[in-house]
Amino acid sequence: MNEPGKLYVKTFGCQMNVYDTEKIYAFLQDTYVPAASEEEADVIILNTCSIREKAENKVYSQLGRFKPLKDINPDLIIGVGGCVAQQEGERILKRSPSVDVVFGTHNLDELPAMLEERKKSGKRICRVREDTGTVPTADAPRVMGGRGATSLLTIMKGCNNYCAYCVVPFVRGREVSRPASEILDEAVFLVEKGVREITLLGQNVNSYHDPDTGAGFVSLLESMELLPGLERLRFVTSHPKDFSPELAHAMADLPSVCEHIHLPVQAGSDRVLSAMKRGYTSRQYMEKVELLTKLIPEVEFTTDIIVGFPGEEREDFELTMEMLNTVKYQNIYSFRFSSRPGTAAAAMKDPVDADVKRSWLPELQDLQNQITAEKHRNMVGREVEVLVEEKDNKKNGFLEGRTRNNYIVHFPGDPELLGKIVRIRLTNSRAIHVMGEMVN
Numbered sequence: 354m355n356e357p358g359k360l361y362v363k364t365f366g367c368q369m370n371v372y373d374t375e376k377i378y379a380f381l382q383d384t385y386v387p388a389a390s391e392e393e394a395d396v397i398i399l400n401t402c403s404i405r406e407k408a409e410n411k412v413y414s415q416l417g418r419f420k421p422l423k424d425i426n427p428d429l430i431i432g433v434g435g436c437v438a439q440q441e442g443e444r445i446l447k448r449s450p451s452v453d454v455v456f457g458t459h460n461l462d463e464l465p466a467m468l469e470e471r472k473k474s475g476k477r478i479c480r481v482r483e484d485t486g487t488v489p490t491a492d493a494p495r496v497m498g499g500r501g502a503t504s505l506l507t508i509m510k511g512c513n514n515y516c517a518y519c520v521v522p523f524v525r526g527r528e529v530s531r532p533a534s535e536i537l538d539e540a541v542f543l544v545e546k547g548v549r550e551i552t553l554l555g556q557n558v559n560s561y562h563d564p565d566t567g568a569g570f571v572s573l574l575e576s577m578e579l580l581p582g583l584e585r586l587r588f589v590t591s592h593p594k595d596f597s598p599e600l601a602h603a604m605a606d607l608p609s610v611c612e613h614i615h616l617p618v619q620a621g622s623d624r625v626l627s628a629m630k631r632g633y634t635s636r637q638y639m640e641k642v643e644l645l646t647k648l649i650p651e652v653e654f655t656t657d658i659i660v661g662f663p664g665e666e667r668e669d670f671e672l673t674m675e676m677l678n679t680v681k682y683q684n685i686y687s688f689r690f691s692s693r694p695g696t697a698a699a700a701m702k703d704p705v706d707a708d709v710k711r712s713w714l715p716e717l718q719d720l721q722n723q724i725t726a727e728k729h730r731n732m733v734g735r736e737v738e739v740l741v742e743e744k745d746n747k748k749n750g751f752l753e754g755r756t757r758n759n760y761i762v763h764f765p766g767d768p769e770l771l772g773k774i775v776r777i778r779l780t781n782s783r784a785i786h787v788m789g790e791m792v793n
């Protein structure tokens with residue numbers, strides 16, 4: 354039998370792409386094992402994201418950096434998948450001579466055959482098919498178990514919302530949910546492999562509907578709750594307009610559902626939210642935050658924010674700053690607005706000076722850093738339950754894990770504790786995590 358080759362997948366962008374990367378490894382697991390670095394790989398794949406222009410440029414500059422590797426090893430195969438591949442297709446082959454294979458977001462299952470074909474024929478290949486209306490995980494081999502104790506699990510793909518700035522509905526297609534029976538089967542498989550925490554994944558999990566029974570997302574959470582051995586359940590992403598009181602109550606009542614929610618607000622100004630076509634006002638968003646805080650006192654919020662949307666004025670931006678001060682997010686994922694071809698926002702005029710807007714993002718991030726630091730300081734002295742996820746790769750003898758409400762904790766410990774849930778007393782705060790020690 355031939356030695357398996359080595360595969361390195363570099364992932365850009367969102368959680369959906371992280372999951373697709375796991376699927377790429379799974380589809381190729383019969384012929385390739387994961388490589389520790391790009392340098393030792395026989396196949397390098399870039400799983401790309403086109404949500405921001407900057408991310409797209411990064412892909413091309415990354416491809417340029419691979420050229421010396423190809424000079425050393427002419428048999429090295431370089432592939433490009435994900436949203437940039439779905440949109441750009443053949444253009445990638447034209448623009449980057451080192452690329453051998455381009456595959457779209459709906460072509461993951463064809464990848465093993467494409468790599469074989471490239472090896473045999475020496476021809477460069479591009480396959481980008483239109484949305485097939487099915488979730489590609491349906492017939493996929495079982496995904497690998499993420500980082501061991503935790504795993505992502507896709508429950509739906511695509512999005513029907515068409516927010517004014519977003520390319521996802523164009524590249525990922527319309528919403529399609531997987532049957533609950535299939536999701537539960539995969540969850541059982543993951544738990545049997547030692548996974549203790551599952552994150553259910555979809556662009557908008559709140560609009561999940563079982564195609565076999567019509568049952569919604571809360572019903573899926575209730576079924577997951579019954580799985581023996583599954584300790585923690587998370588989900589992402591939750592569109593605020595579809596986040597129902599019923600779901601808030603389910604989060605409070607189901608013991609496995611963690612006390613953390615990612616609820617992307619995008620902006621604090623109603624004028625900007627309306628231009629973004631988000632479908633809620635800041636007051637409606639706050640009502641959901643207030644209900645969750647009342648039902649789940651330990652709950653923590655994270656969010657996404659776009660700064661400098663076309664037409665956004667300083668007073669709109671200040672309402673976003675106010676939102677940060679009111680909600681006290683644990684963390685935010687914030688970006689400067691970036692115009693994407695084909696979206697409604699691409700056609701919008703912006704009378705506000707771009708140089709003025711450029712300073713807003715660091716201002717927002719400074720405020721959030723202060724809020725996060727304060728929240729980390731407030732955790733010191735508390736005793737928490739931590740699921741140990743991995744070794745601290747910067748500090749020998751230390752481990753890294755996460756509390757139920759999403760604080761990252763580092764502490765000294767034996768690698769045998771990986772995958773276990775331990776009690777930790779928090780001792781010091783840091784910018785990104787909290788330090789602690791095990792409680793006997």
Ligand code: SF4
Nearest residue numbers: 512514515516519521
């Ligand atoms: S909800 Fe809006 S931002 Fe999220 S994926 Fe859909 S269109 Fe994009």
